[in-house]
Amino acid sequence: MFVVNVEGAIFREDKWLVVERGAKETHAPGGLAFVGGKVEDEGSSVHILERTLKREIDEEVGAKVKEQLHYVRSTSFIADDGNKVIDIVFLCEFESGEPWRKCPDEVEAVFWMTCDEIMAHPEAPIWLRENLECAESIRKQIRA
16 A cells, blocks of 8 residues: 655746755655645545645645646655655646745745755755756746
8 A cells, every 4th residue: 555645846937945844754854845745535536636735735835836737757665654655746836825834843944946956955855856857847848
């Protein structure tokens, strides 16, 4: 059985919204990450991934993203707590709200950072860098 997780690669102009994960997080505490979270059991449902992502963004940082989300990629991994996880990343365009540390147990800090700043940051794990590279590539294709 897998835990299903969704993440939003949220952009505004030439910056990306990233968070420093809270110290109480069971997976990768203190690391940089895109905003996201686990999919909850809703029974039969449509657009559960997209709805979960928008809910998580609001719950964690109090922001809204535009309606259209673009699939970036999916990966699987074993979390620090031993759970098997499927992670799905979506490209999201920022819409409104001033992102803040709305959920202190999950989010230690909120940042708008450029690609270069994220890539050079010592707390940016390899999976964030890889997700960012894919998201940036898709964002450039959409703008073209």
